[in-house]
Amino acid sequence: MKKQKLFHRDFTLVVVGQVVSLFGNAAIRFALPLYLLNQTGSSRLYGLVTACAFIPAVLLSPVGGVVADRVNKRNIMVLLDFFTAALTVACSLLLGSVDLVLLLTVTLMLLYGIAGAYQPSVQASIPALVSPEQFMAANSVINMVASFAALTGPVLGGVLYSAYGLHAVLRMCAVCFAASAVMELFIRIPFAPQPAAGSVWRTVKTDIADSLRFIAREKPAIGKAMLVVCGVNLALSSMVVVGIPYLVTEVLPLDNGNALCGLTQGALAAGSLAGGVCAGVFAGRLTLQKTGRLIALCAALVFPIGLGLLACPSPMGNYGILTVCCFGCMVCSTLFSVQMMSFIQAETPQQLIGKVIAVILAISNCAQPLGNALYGVLFEACGGFEYAVVLFSGVASLLIALGAGRVFRQLG
Numbered sequence: 001m002k003k004q005k006l007f008h009r010d011f012t013l014v015v016v017g018q019v020v021s022l023f024g025n026a027a028i029r030f031a032l033p034l035y036l037l038n039q040t041g042s043s044r045l046y047g048l049v050t051a052c053a054f055i056p057a058v059l060l061s062p063v064g065g066v067v068a069d070r071v072n073k074r075n076i077m078v079l080l081d082f083f084t085a086a087l088t089v090a091c092s093l094l095l096g097s098v099d100l101v102l103l104l105t106v107t108l109m110l111l112y113g114i115a116g117a118y119q120p121s122v123q124a125s126i127p128a129l130v131s132p133e134q135f136m137a138a139n140s141v142i143n144m145v146a147s148f149a150a151l152t153g154p155v156l157g158g159v160l161y162s163a164y165g166l167h168a169v170l171r172m173c174a175v176c177f178a179a180s181a182v183m184e185l186f187i188r189i190p191f192a193p194q195p196a197a198g199s200v201w202r203t204v205k206t207d208i209a210d211s212l213r214f215i216a217r218e219k220p221a222i223g224k225a226m227l228v229v230c231g232v233n234l235a236l237s238s239m240v241v242v243g244i245p246y247l248v249t250e251v252l253p254l255d256n257g258n259a260l261c262g263l264t265q266g267a268l269a270a271g272s273l274a275g276g277v278c279a280g281v282f283a284g285r286l287t288l289q290k291t292g293r294l295i296a297l298c299a300a301l302v303f304p305i306g307l308g309l310l311a312c313p314s315p316m317g318n319y320g321i322l323t324v325c326c327f328g329c330m331v332c333s334t335l336f337s338v339q340m341m342s343f344i345q346a347e348t349p350q351q352l353i354g355k356v357i358a359v360i361l362a363i364s365n366c367a368q369p370l371g372n373a374l375y376g377v378l379f380e381a382c383g384g385f386e387y388a389v390v391l392f393s394g395v396a397s398l399l400i401a402l403g404a405g406r407v408f409r410q411l412g
Helices: 010-038 045-070 073-095 100-129 132-164 166-184 199-216 220-251 256-283 287-299 304-309 315-347 349-362 367-382 386-411
Strands: none
Touching: 010 045, 010 073, 010 100, 010 132, 010 166, 010 220, 010 256, 045 100, 045 220, 045 304, 045 349, 045 367, 073 100, 073 166, 100 132, 100 315, 132 166, 132 220, 132 256, 132 315, 199 220, 199 349, 220 256, 220 287, 220 315, 220 367, 220 386, 256 315, 287 315, 287 386, 304 315, 304 386, 315 349, 367 386
């Protein structure tokens, strides 16, 4: 039997739709928090708002997984992209006429909530579109697409934001979401609806319980991996999410800090893209036993940022150190993410894949809101000593990496 090529019609449509939709997502997620930071100058408020934004993603991710197993995944992607386009237009119309913090908080919460419900459908569609031996390659493609969008979104969004303001960015993003939804209408994903007993909420409760039971009883190693990811999100990812925009636009005396912040976000995405390429090229050589080393390397790359803030007198020198280290950190982080997702897909039965992935994403992301709020408060409280907050993140991440090494050796 002839082996099906990876980039057949339907998988290609998924990839192209992801490029357009995620580009819009990257641009709007960059522009809205940056606008808030520019208007208030407060890392505490920035951290609290981004923390609130993550909460719906955590709560809706399991629901998205349940729906992904019960409803055609294409229909979910189409509906949510159209809704996101309408939300973006509404935000643009209301900007300036309602309270800024309230508007941006609600908009970001809805955007992250939609992403939490949307992403399980994308991940759960992969086993339906490609063969098991293509899981690693397909996941690396999806990660590269996300990284490419995250690379170009903040850079081009930052240029557009600096030149024409927030309204122009919002209009561009609305067009992206609508275009993605139209393309997704033509995707054909094999679908066999599963019988659902009782009400929707009863089904959600039952399916989440099934997922947790599966993880706890049949695959406890997945649960251990989730705890490691929670720790990394709390200690490291949150520092990057809150610290990088704050350091570049508010702490370092840089000209045109907004544009440079966009370039740094682009460097993060470029690192993720490079990591996706490496995951695809070296798919056969990546082993779970080596994953702890990747986390340790991510942690080690934090220290030059903190030491630069402490000892380097040049703002552009600090900016260069920060940007290069962020790039390297994201290369390792992406390799880790691809390994984990491929492991979960390979170990989970097809009928459980959507809801199991959703529960895993929800639990592993629980630490992100706490970390965002924590680092927002820490950066503001340690004004003039921001390097101490960065070094604290590095030390905490290294301790997590030491524990993770043992966990992933057991997984292997």
